[in-house]
Amino acid sequence: MKARLIPYSYAIMKPMLDMEDAVVKSGLEHSLIELVKMRASQINGCAYCLDMHSKDAIKHGETVQRLVLLDAWRESPLYSERAALGWTEALTLVAQTHADDRDFEPLKAQFTEEEIVKLTMLIVTINAWNRISIGFRSVHPVDKARAA
Numbered sequence: 001m002k003a004r005l006i007p008y009s010y011a012i013m014k015p016m017l018d019m020e021d022a023v024v025k026s027g028l029e030h031s032l033i034e035l036v037k038m039r040a041s042q043i044n045g046c047a048y049c050l051d052m053h054s055k056d057a058i059k060h061g062e063t064v065q066r067l068v069l070l071d072a073w074r075e076s077p078l079y080s081e082r083a084a085l086g087w088t089e090a091l092t093l094v095a096q097t098h099a100d101d102r103d104f105e106p107l108k109a110q111f112t113e114e115e116i117v118k119l120t121m122l123i124v125t126i127n128a129w130n131r132i133s134i135g136f137r138s139v140h141p142v143d144k145a146r147a148a
Contacts, residue, residue: 004137016128023125026118030060032081035070036119037126039085040092042071044130051140083107084119091123 007013024033034057041049054067066078073079083106090103097103107116132138 001139003139019125023122036088039088040126043092046130046133048133048138048140083110088123
């Protein structure tokens, strides 16, 4: 697989990079940020982002077990982030879900209004990155030992 082009040097990408920086510095827990990025990237099928965020999550203390089971978070007792993961799915699949109240209401028990906005911007941002990476066929690094 070969990248179609590398977009990051173009000035139009600066606001996207600034948005990413704002989300990371928003005050949301780093573990939550990485789980949300992973879940949206799983749904969207973005190998580049899955590779990047799984490494970042592990580096910051996430367990391999939680990353492996993330696609089945509803069936696992390992996740306290259920409201955020449900909202992630609702917004990532917005054409199907229309961000139903059943996905929004649980957020109010765990997050302030400001945190809900921050979480929503996190979800919006990773979905944009997924579309950029998939659209331009960004290629994740290959572990040479495993590829052989």
